Amino acid sequence: MLRNSSRGRGRPRSFDESEALDKATQIFWSKSYDGVAIDDLIAGMGVGRQSLYSVFGDKRTLFLRVLRTYAERKGAGAAKALFTPPALRDAIAGFLKHAVEVATEEGSVRGCLMVCVAPLVHDAEVRQFLKDAAAGGVALVERRFCDGISAGEIPSDFPVTTRARQVIDLARGLTMHAQLGAPRKTLLKDAEEAAELVLLPRRGKAPPEA
Amino acid sequence: MLRNSSRGRGRPRSFDESEALDKATQIFWSKSYDGVAIDDLIAGMGVGRQSLYSVFGDKRTLFLRVLRTYAERKGAGAAKALFTPPALRDAIAGFLKHAVEVATEEGSVRGCLMVCVAPLVHDAEVRQFLKDAAAGGVALVERRFCDGISAGEIPSDFPVTTRARQVIDLARGLTMHAQLGAPRKTLLKDAEEAAELVLLPRRGKAPPEA
């Protein structure tokens, strides 16, 4: 019953746990929870049925773990894209472009687990996770806006929370377009335009000097 | 084999076709294609199994019909919200608010069939339909922007296509928030703010006089 994570007494595993998890991610991503049969997972992950259940638990548990891992990774990438560039404008554009790049990666599935798949999993825990993740994303962008205010790149009355939410919405929109098959090139341009939009000063304010 | 749509020779129908279709819409909407079993439809639509198949075809066909009907209705509502108000700003705000209202209607399911459910139906025809519908939505908003240019409400270099796409993206974002449980009041405010954002003049241009 116990796990043989690294070295134990029993028979060694014939698969790599995190590798199998990545495979599972792709499977859920491409077939969307309900469309995935256990047999799909077995075939795609290279794990026997019994091993799957004893290592990852049942389907729902596995999906939750996949979702958490995915979110963690994506969150890290987003944060990097957001806080690395010194200029606010590059940061926001980079954030949106990052979303596009992830959603249009070659060899992977189009779209995004959290935008296109998870929202309609009929499960309270999944829903709560998504809420929290969305709030986290907004908070991240908001923080970056605040940094921009400190740096004098945007006026101090910039509606940081509202605009942060809008950035997330636009990112979602881009991701959905990606899933529907829009070409990466177009989407990257849209991302730039979205960044430009969301950085516009409020009505009645003069634009800041670059 | 033939249909007894209004008056014919055989036994009369015991259900109203379009009423049953509305029920089906609600069912798909709340349980998302894969989650719907034929028995759910039978129970929810008040139609016998055999009748369901002979009148509506199989599950996929029924869903497609539901989707088309839904889209038609929603498109009409959106056009009305968009072209009724004389002021451009009210039109855009109204469009977004309309989306929110539909997505948060009491007694109905939260969200939107076309935003939250259909995107992950793994079917070429459905996907094409969604693409076309999205393009149609963008075109509608774009046309309204053009009217706004004619009326002198926005400058003639206003990026109508880009902004139209962004309006649709923001509407989608609002809808997804609705599905995740955001209160209508908040969403309506967000819709106003989104309208404001998307009507901002481009950088370097002075705002137009009201």
Add this chain to the structure above:
DNA sequence: CGAATTTCTTAGCATCTGGTCCAAAAATCC
């Protein structure tokens, strides 16, 4: 009324679903 036509009801089918059981295999510890 009887023939024709259409819909309704019940039963059933083959397949797939998520999940469990159990014995064999492969490693370590003594």
Add this chain to the structure above:
DNA sequence: GGATTTTTGGACCAGATGCTAAGAAATTCG
């Protein structure tokens, strides 16, 4: 080598799945 521990592979299960078949019921036409 033998006991112990863990993973593996396959058989298996009860229930749900989408869909079809066959006959009874309800209506119109002659």
